[in-house]
Amino acid sequence: MTLILHSASSRETKAWGRRLASMLQGGELIGFSGELGVGKTCFIKGLARGLNLREEDILSPTFTMIQEHRGRLALYHIDLYRLEEAGLDDLGLREYLFSSAVAAVEWFDRLREAEELSCLSIKIRYVGANMRTIEVSARDDRYLAIIEKLKRHLESTSLAT
Secondary structure (H helix, E strand, O other): OEEEEEEOOHHHHHHHHHHHHOOOOOOOEEEEEOOOOOOHHHHHHHHHHHOOOOHHHOOOOOOOOEEEEEOOOEEEEEEOOOOOOEOOOHHHHHHHHOOOOEEEEEOHHHEOOHHHOOOEEEEEEEOOOOOEEEEEEEOOHHHHHHHHHHHHHHHHHHHHO
């Protein structure tokens, strides 16, 4: 299942991240893909805010690759940009991706095992100067349920306006 969302600003992109965070329970793996500068870190800032973290503490971890944050749920913000390819056993990724925390991985497609992993996939694309599409997809029941909740939330707020 895939849900297509739209964003016309960084504020809207962060709002989608906050909405998604409200549906997480811990142990989720979220794989982000999209061109450089498209809004992956921006979405994760919103996700962090929804987990009761300070948005300004979320920086693109390009040089450190892994940042750990503690909020309502722990958040591991991982950025694979500097690597052409990485495996689960590189950099101790396995322990971060399969923990009780929320693991948000930018440049997820650089992970060799990405296609085999159960995760929530978020692809962000440019559709104009400030416009983005955010494609949220899942392959298994756990993540399909999250998309269904997000879809119901979207429908209920559309009806209210």
